[in-house]
Amino acid sequence: MLIEDVKIAQEILEREDIVAIPTETVYGLAANIFSEKAIKKIFELKKRPFFNPLIVHIKSIDYLTQIADDIPVDAMKLAETFWPGPLTLVLKKKSEISDLITSGKKTVGIRVPNHKLTLRLLQNLDFPLAAPSANTFQSISPTLPEHVVKNFGQNLAILDGGPCQLGLESTILGFENEKVILYRLGAISIEEIEKVVGKVQIQNNENSKPDAPGMLSKHYSPRTKIILTTDLKSEILKFQDQKLGVLQFGNEVKENQAFKIETLSKSKNIKEAASNFYQALHTLDLHDLDLIIAEKMPNEGLGKTINDRLTRAISK
Numbered sequence: 001m002l003i004e005d006v007k008i009a010q011e012i013l014e015r016e017d018i019v020a021i022p023t024e025t026v027y028g029l030a031a032n033i034f035s036e037k038a039i040k041k042i043f044e045l046k047k048r049p050f051f052n053p054l055i056v057h058i059k060s061i062d063y064l065t066q067i068a069d070d071i072p073v074d075a076m077k078l079a080e081t082f083w084p085g086p087l088t089l090v091l092k093k094k095s096e097i098s099d100l101i102t103s104g105k106k107t108v109g110i111r112v113p114n115h116k117l118t119l120r121l122l123q124n125l126d127f128p129l130a131a132p133s134a135n136t137f138q139s140i141s142p143t144l145p146e147h148v149v150k151n152f153g154q155n156l157a158i159l160d161g162g163p164c165q166l167g168l169e170s171t172i173l174g175f176e177n178e179k180v181i182l183y184r185l186g187a188i189s190i191e192e193i194e195k196v197v198g199k200v201q202i203q204n205n206e207n208s209k210p211d212a213p214g215m216l217s218k219h220y221s222p223r224t225k226i227i228l229t230t231d232l233k234s235e236i237l238k239f240q241d242q243k244l245g246v247l248q249f250g251n252e253v254k255e256n257q258a259f260k261i262e263t264l265s266k267s268k269n270i271k272e273a274a275s276n277f278y279q280a281l282h283t284l285d286l287h288d289l290d291l292i293i294a295e296k297m298p299n300e301g302l303g304k305t306i307n308d309r310l311t312r313a314i315s316k
């Protein structure tokens with residue numbers, strides 16, 4: 001059920017139920033952080049294992065000290081630079097934050113989302129919102145209300161904020177022994193983070209220690225098999241007998257060379273490509289293809305984040 005009125009979303013959340021909310025990154029599935037009942041409902045609906053913690057969404061940086069303790073100077077600098085925006089900080093949690101949200105960890109992930117409707121909603125509520133991405137466990141993240149409907153059906157209330165502007169999840173950073181650690185590549189590039197706090201340590205691929213289980217190797221995955229290449233044309237030639245989908249950065253491959261082609265940015269603008277990425281995967285996944293051939297992005301800036309998601313999408 002699509003709703004446009006923030007007041008209705010507010011009422012649903014106040015009676016300890018859940019609502020899908022728009023953010024600048026992807027849609028989230030939101031609940032009152034103080035309602036065990038609502039939080040449990042998120043895990044059930046997402047089929048999400050309880051070892052995977054949720055991000056707490058707050059209305060402004062001023063609310064940070066009500067959720068976290070011992071906030072490092074670098075964390076404050078980053079929050080001041082990027083909030084509201086696609087940056088999640090993993091900080092020491094206050095005791096009021098339930099283990100259900102943090103999966104028993106002593107830390108909690110926090111961000112201020114940058115979407116007009118959701119900020120208004122947070123202003124109206126007297127509690128923050130816990131919200132994972134509004135997709136079932138390990139499937140493609142939602143950047144449109146219809147993606148949320150595809151995942152959870154018509155019964156779920158969805159606050160309709162249109163397409164998500166950035167289209168990739170937030171970058172997740174933690175702080176260990178005075179160092180800034182990157183747990184998940186996201187909508188803010190490493191280069192932008194390093195301009196603020198200097199060199200960061202990257203722990204994006206630690207399967208043995210899933211500090212951010214968004215890092216589990218299989219994730220963000222379509223149903224259709226995907227392969228990743230730097231040479232689209234020769235890969236397409238190898239699979240001529242198959243019903244092929246192509247996910248390309250620019251428009252190198254023309255319409256008649258595959259059954260369905262999704263172009264992320266004709267002018268090869270990486271920001272535009274990022275905003276179209278999940279939507280393109282959703283579209284390709286609808287066509288009952290034998291195989292999706294995806295083009296690797298240039299490995300810098302947001303290209304790194306897209307390559308990370310592509311790698312996880314092919315890991316079966």
Ligand code: TXA
Nearest residue numbers: 025028053054107108109132133169170211212213214
């Ligand atoms: O852009 C986003 O971050 C979106 C929107 C809705 O805000 N949310 C999102 O949530 O991507 P989710 O649940 O799909 O991914 C959150 C990631 C998970 O990989 C989780 O493990 C990690 O954040 N995380 C949350 N709390 C953590 C903590 N205390 N320590 C380490 N990782 C944490």
Ligand code: MG
Nearest residue numbers: 132133141214
């Ligand atoms: Mg997710």
